[in-house]
Amino acid sequence: MPPKSKHAAGLGNALMNDRFKNHNSNMHKQSAGQITRKDQAGNNYITPAKKEAEWMKMRSVTEQGALDEFLSTAELAGTDFTAEKMNNVKIIHTDQKNPYLLSAAEERGVVKKQNSKRARLTVPRRPPWTASTTAQELDTRERESMLEWRRGLAELQEVDDLLLTPFERNLEVWRQLWRVIERSDLVVQIVDARNPLLFRSDDLERYVKEVDKKKRNLLLVNKADMMTLEQRQAWAEYFVQNGINFRFFSAELAKELNEAKGNAFEGLEDEAEESEEDTDSESAGSEVEEEIEAQGEKLAEETKKVDLQDKKDADEQWVDEEKVGAEAELDGVPLPVAEQTRILTTDDLEALFLKHSPAAPEGAEASEAPQRKTSIGLVGYPNVGKSSTINALLGAKKVSVSATPGKTKHFQTIHLSDRVILCDCPGLVFPNFATTKAEL
Known part of the structure; x- marks a missing residue:
């Protein structure tokens, strides 16, 4: 067997030679994403590109601090910032104020300011439309209405210096609410009994009346089994004083x-x-x-x-x-105290829905017009128990229930009986005020 040649070339040697051959030339090349910078002495140096995994690029960013937002905007604009080393020393005092806590006087001032601006805490309105309105025209009007609504809330934050809770920004989700309100005879706003006012939207009730004065509103306080009788009495007194049509309910008890x-x-x-x-x-x-x-x-x-x-x-x-x-009950006149604080059963709730049946046509129209079912719209925050309420009414699991908020993605209609149909709206986060970021 002939001796092995010292100059034999294999695949491994070829790869190694090619790697070291191009090493010096690649050192002077700038790859995409790298930034050339200058130090204080005027010397050039290259900052390598920031590498991130693909799943990191798809992260949802809903809120940023002032510095993070500034740097991310500068990065998008391709602006370069060079740090300057100075000899100045800044002394940080330990007696600084905690931005997440307010004194009693400051909190009263913030709440007073919020109450004066609460009328501007609205839900977006659907522009008026007719049968002759094209889909493109309606889409343009809806987007303009949504943009004006967003501008109004931005003014509350930037001009009036008020803090808002996170709220729904997706136009498609608000469209589901518009459709539910338009087709419902009674709009039931379901809230969590542990903090009813946080989950209630005053402007939603006004919007229902703007669409049609014949439509009714009902505030259904779900999870009422978590409240004591004294708590229900206190809330009932508050609702009566403010003219709110309400009832207590517990999907879990049902x-x-x-x-x-x-x-x-x-x-x-x-x-x-x-x-x-x-x-x-x-x-x-x-x-x-x-x-x-x-x-x-x-x-x-x-x-x-x-x-x-x-x-x-x-x-x-x-x-x-x-x-x-x-x-009298529908118009806000108070019921007896025992009836106000009673937790309704499913039969009680269905009977209450039937009270809102549309008026039957009279005369010749009665024989021609088909009998229409009473449409009940169910609206509320994610995870307040809309789907659980529907399942309790039906007596079986018809709607998917999840511990994760926002399980329902599109409004859906469910036939409760031959006289009642339910319209389940996706969970909506309405805009609301907050005194500090700690509340968020």
Whole structure:
């Protein structure tokens, strides 16, 4: 075998030679993204490009500090800043004020200023449109309306120096709200009982009346089982004083009640099945049939009793409320104290929805016009329990429920009965005031 040549070239050697051959020339080349800078002595040096992973570039940035925002804007503009080394020393005093805390006097001043500007804390309005309006024209008008709304809120922050909570900036989500309001006879604003005012939008109720004066508003305080009777009484007094149409509800309690009823019926069915399994002889066939038939009659009687009792309770309840006046309740006239603080059941809530049925046509129109269902719009912040309320009303899981806010992405219609249809709006974060950033 001939001796191995010292000058033999392999793939590995070729790659190494090519790497070192171009090393010196590549040192003088500037790759994309690098920035040439000058120091104080006038010497040039190159800052390497900032490398980030692809998933880092897709991060959602909803809020930045003043310095971060300035630097990111400068980076986008391609502006270079060179640090100057100075001998000046800045002494930081330890008695500086905490920007996240306000004194009692400062907080009163901020709240007073917020109340004077609260009328400007609005929701975007949908521009008027007709059947002749084209889709392009409507889209342009909606974008202009959204832009004006954003400018108004920006003025509150920049000119009036007021702090706003994060709010929905996506036009498509607001379009879902517009459609729900337009098609609803009653707009139910669902709020969390732990802080009802934080989740309530005053301007939303005004906007509903602007769309159609015949439309009604209802503030449904969900998760009321977390409140004591004294707390419900205090909130009821506040709502009555401010003329707010409200009721208390608990989707969790309604769910437990539905499960209890279901277990009761399953228990009766299991008893009938056990009686049937215990029959082990043909001679006892007739007796077993009689027992099964008796169990079936018992089940039917129990079911009938439950239905009659529910109907009786509902009738008694609404007869009592009729004495107070159904229209009086809708117009904000207070109910009896016991009724104000009572947590409604699903039957109570559905009966309340039926009160808002559209007026039936009279005369010749009555025979021609089809009977229209009452449309109930459900609106509120993400994760306040809209989907759970719907599931409690239906008695089964029809709407996806998630611990992550914003599960519902588009408004959806759900037929509750032959007379009521529900319109579930995606969760919306309405603009609101905050005294300090610590509240955010």
